[in-house]
Amino acid sequence: MEPRACPVFSLVSVTVAPGIIPPCVLPIGPEKVCTQILTFQGLCETEGGTWYGNLQNCCQVQKQDPTVSLLPHDAWTMRDVRWHEHISTSIR
Numbered sequence: 001m002e003p004r005a006c007p008v009f010s011l012v013s014v015t016v017a018p019g020i021i022p023p024c025v026l027p028i029g030p031e032k033v034c035t036q037i038l039t040f041q042g043l044c045e046t047e048g049g050t051w052y053g054n055l056q057n058c059c060q061v062q063k064q065d066p067t068v069s070l071l072p073h074d075a076w077t078m079r080d081v082r083w084h085e086h087i088s089t090s091i092r
Helices: 041-046 058-064
Strands: 024-028 031-035 068-070 074-079 085-090
Touching: 031 058, 058 068
Parallel strands: 031 068
Antiparallel strands: 024 031, 074 085
């Protein structure tokens, strides 16, 4: 059986939920990581996280607890002519 090539795709301008998604801090190993990808409190807590529904972003969480790391809000990749992948992220 021959190995299959994995399809390469990307999503552009995908909206997960309307409005602001409150931050959720997840324990990942010994780290505490803040993200805004879990769209409701029950999902955050099911994943072992702490929901910050009274705050608007992870920067506000980090001001309250400087030990919290920030998960990048956006991520994208580009490839050059030799198909080397370059990954960029941004934190808002």
